[in-house]
Amino acid sequence: MKNSSSTYSILVLALAFMLLGAFDAQAQILYKPEPAANPNLGGNTAWTAVCASNGFNEYYVSFNWDPPMVDSNNEFVLELSDADGYFSSPIELARVSDKNTIFDFEFKFALPTDMRGDNFKMRVRSTSPAKTSPASEAFSMYYIDYNSPLLISQNGSGNIPSGGLIQLCGGGSVTLKPHNIPNAANYFYNWYRSGTLLAEKSESITVSEPGIYYVELDYGDCSGTANTLSNTIEISTGTSSGLAINGESNVEICPGETHVLESSISGQGLTYTWYKDGSIVSGPTVEASTFTVDAGASGFEGSYEVEVSGYAICTELSDPVTVSGAGSFDITLNNEENIVLLPSQTKTLSISTTASSATYQWYKNGTEITDAISNSLVINEVGDYFVEVTDNGGTCTPAPVSSAITSVVTPDSFEFVVDYVGTYASCESVDATLSLTAINAVNDNGATTNVTADLQNAFDYQWKLNGAEVLGETSKTITISEQEDNGEYTLFGAIDAFEASSNSLQVKLASDETLQITANGTVLCEGGEAIVLESTTDLANESFKWKKDGTVVDSSSESFTVSETGVYQLVITSNDCTLISNEITISKFDESLLVLDKSKDLIIVEGETQTLTASGADSYEWYDAGNNLISSSSYYDFTEEGDYLLIASFGTCTISKVITVTYRDMFAIPNVITTNGDGINDLWVLPNSYSRDPNVLVTIFNERGEQVFSQSGYENNWPQSTTSFNKQSMIFYYKITRGGKSLKQGTITVIK
Template sequence: MKKRSSTYGIPFLALALMLLFASGASAQVLNKPTAADNPNLAGNSAWTAACASASFNEYFVNFTWSPPLVASNNEFILELSDANGYFSNPVELDRVSDKNTVFDFEFQFALPTDIRGENFKFRVRSTNPAKTSPASDAFSMYFIDYNSPLLISQNGSGTIPSGGIIQICGGGSVTLKPHNIPNANTYLYNWYRSGTLLAEKSESITVSEPGMYYVELDYGSVCSGSANTLSNTIEISTGTSAGIAITGDSAIAVCPGSSQILEANITGMGYSYTWYKDGSKISGPTVEGSTYTVNATTAGFEGSYTVEISGSGVCVEQSAPVTITSASDFEVALQSAENIVLLPSQTKTLSVTTTASSPTYQWFKDGVAVTNATNSSLVINGIGEYYAEVTENGGPCASAPKTSAVTTVVAPDSFEFVVDFVGTYSSCENTDATLSLTTINAVSDNGAKTDVTSDLQSSFAYQWKLNGANITGETAKTITVSDQAKNGTYKLTGTIDAFNAGSNNLEVKLASSQTLQITANGTVYCEGGDTIVLESSMDLSNETFEWKKDGALVNSSTASLTVGQPGVYQLVVSTNDCPIVSNQVTIVPFDASLLVLDKPSDLIIIEGETGTITASGADSYEWYDAGNNLISTQNSYGFQEEGEYLLVASFGTCTVSKVITVTFRDMFAIPNVITANGDGINDLWILPNTYSRDPNVLVTIFNERGEQVFSQAGYENNWPQSTTTFNKQSMIFYYKITRGGKSLKQGTITVIK
């Protein structure tokens, strides 16, 4: 198993943090995450694209950050952008809470199954303090949920032509489509013609040019080939039209019980024929099957018929359609309503129409013929079920009588109204609402309801009520409410003859038309920066209100709100029936990555020469030495001495601090291992002349508990002075070399006994 992270020893970490705090560091730096190698796979290379599937879905991302330490309850969260690299709605991939003292570690994640795109990015967030790293580079990432070869056929019919060849007539076209993939319309496709990638990305492609056509699923620039979805090949060739047609008239009427033979105009040449009705195949392909019999005894025989010809030396071609209808077919249509309420002393007229050429009529009431009712209309004055029977007395075919739809005539016991909102209405969101009558039901004595809206809506007298009281002047079927003061319960009543009707209740709660605006004196939050305060345009002294951050209550007592964290803020004032909701103000965290250095913060120079670091991105700069002395306010500084320096960059009221460590390039390295076994070889810790025997250079050594065990100015290469002080086989010590209080070198010494 490969090593996944590096953790410094606690004493050395404590010493490193002590030095960082002494030099003025004040904020963590979260670096952009990078792809890492998979420890469970051979090799040692980071992944460059994610091609996940059900059989493999394990990836690693490396992340580094810089002290000071985060809070003990902090969590680091790995997030994934959308396919365009935006983090408006990021997906959480991993979350860790045990890496708060580890500055270099790796996240492990599985790719979500709905991921498909070329420009996904990562970022890392910490929760305490709340910081966000820069976004990673863009990656091609796809979850391959289908990885079998596609099969394509004409119109996705599932029938692959013999030899994989389809011949079309000049000017014709063929639609190719896969037929063996579920949810085919949810994918993008790569279509090819004779090896050339085409522009089409859809599930099907309509082609007219000759060539070799095949397709694969589009899993991006990297993953498409590894998905193994490349289809079979269909060869499209072109030929000359044979002029296929169905002989005879283009419209044929057939009597019920008889049949009609359809015949192609090209016969006797060994071709195959396929017959279609209303676009669906009904016969073939059949060699020499140039005829088809339409059986008029079969229900639904009416329709549009075509024939398709194919075979050697002829291109695939379909004829113009021939329409088959029933010669005796005629229609009967009821012209009056199917449900009629008959009030006392009323009469109603029922009528039918027909397409019969020579019709006769007979009306029926409750299944019994009405005497002398032999016209196309009938005047009624009683309740019951009415219908008309129509007989065709002309035309080429004999036919049975046809009956119209039934009209049910009832006498009401009572009426009821149904009212509803017109258009979209949401309580406490609309600033106006329109209510209207939608249905009038006649209710019989047994509770049965008949919709009589079209018949009686113009006959009722109407009155709208609010909270049980009549609304003056509102006597139409519709009412519009646009005043919040008129919120309440609405009901419609009405009268006709001796009947009274009432509707259901509708509760109207309109939103206030008053505008609530909140403002902020700043929208970028940073620790130590100016205080951000939110204020309201409304006087809140006599109001009940709530300040909310990210939808959660944060304050309900003060008229202004001091922002303590980034987030989306809003004010809600409770008044009347509906709250007044303000605009949203988004407070964003300051982005420390705006500060850019042209060289690494660990600068190595040759003693006696100058190394310059130039900063950019900030409004102003201050450079400090290890003694906290201001040494420059320019955007660059030339370093000549070893030590630790501090750069403070200002962005308005926000600042970013960065520690610069300057060291001389060693001509002779400082040893980090000695063998204090008394054999005279490598028993002493020997420093190069740059640091030894110089009275201005102080050498201090600490044990692994941070206790000082040796300190000497003008070091004489004489430590350790005795080998008996080492009680373990291997011990670690820490050293620090300074000149005039400025740090020159620091590191570890391993003593092997």
């Protein structure tokens, strides 16, 4: 009965495999995806184009497929082509894993924000088994990331003309361009002239034909929903009338006189706009074909133009006419406007002028100076000085022009300003340069005048450190390069009976010494040797602190014995600056500090090599089963089975790991043989690891549990005869042991 049951089970399994094979031969059928209505919007109309935006991006497609069934771990993936309909790099739109028993369902997807085009296609892919549906029809798909009306102007300047009208007179062209869209070059455009779509797709268009022009972003079939239609610009054409301002292009007017500018075009109903230096000074005014320039008005000089517009003529702007004052000239001071005059000093004041035939008169405190009638004046008194210049060589009545006032003062005192030269950082820089940057004369009410240019070479200087003179430092600049010279620096100076002092500058130079600490170990373990931190610098005469994790733990011991884990540093304070050592991290002893790149139970192929590498320790020792040292490297190449020992040292702490190496079976144990005498699979052949080994016992039992074969050092010689098999298929059981320990067991089917 037991024999019949086993045979029946085998037949059932065989039949099941045959049925599965028949289903595998029949492939699933995946149909192309189709647009579907959005159930959240109501209605039953499927979409014809995808017009997504930040405000709406929810679309559905329907999909169906025919059995056989897909695998339980299958997923259906909805994919999108590129804008040309190709799937070389498809984009995943949606993925479902719960539809493996549903033959008709819908995908929900959102369009990626960088999609724009008219030939996108979709397909569905199954993952197990791997199948791909036919591609869908091509659809317009656009993500509308800009959906506000465009504004166009000439060259994208942002200046929309009044009434949206631009006139082209005497030929020529104008470029229209949107000015309110960021990254304008990233889009395509639909340009229209009087309702007709033009061929241009770029962000700008150059036109010369009359008509009404406007533009929208080209979103294909979605363009109408994007709301990007722009303002209109009307282009009109006409003939230039040669507008100009009558007379010379350069006009000079004497003081107090006027000059009338007249347009070369005049007529009833025309509108005139007059400009000076590009700004409107009159109009637009009907029939105002003249404009009067008054030389008595301040700022009358400049460049004048006129613009004329009106019915049936082109709006034109004339060439400019330059109007200047006759007899005008410039006066330039050749000295500072504020001058400090020391006792017994003299100063020379002078001016330069563009007057063609100049006469001069100098004044002090508003009073004329007798015989001071040249372009220069030598002074030795304080006061406010200026000169009047008259040009006697012009066509207009002479009118004197006054120069700027020069204020001459005697100081009550002087002050110096000193500063660092270049980049200086306290306790970081290894040198510092200080220099005089300004000399200020201070009057009796505290007002200051910069007199650096006049007096910087007249003072005698002396630098002081912490109030004491620095020997030999008598120039405007001093450089400090030694840390022992740290301190407060001040510059003093003297001229005549005056003495001056500067602000103070603090100099703190960093030491150029490198502070290094060492340790006899970095892993703290119970019972191990004490970890001691030491410095390469002699600390006998230093102010220092040992720190752990930033907190001071000792300030008296020149070497420090560690009792806790943490990050340790030494800090020395020298000449008001701190010198900080390197960091040493002390870790708690933990077996996880030793890292192996593979399992400590290695399986190798006989005749090959497997390398095991350790890391994290200070040193390593590898021992074989006989306790022989075989390597002191961080790795070892294993070629033989056995137990090995790794000892890793962390300072005075150690970790031991037993490494077990076993051979891998290269061949499986067969469970079917055919005893038909054809020389193929007639014998039950075991892998080398089980055959011909005197320590390995192979035992075979029949269906009733009776032992029919037993052999140590199996010679791959069962069955020795085929006559004992009286049925078409017989089941046998085997057991493989070594030293009484079971290694393998299973069944053998013998087919005659």
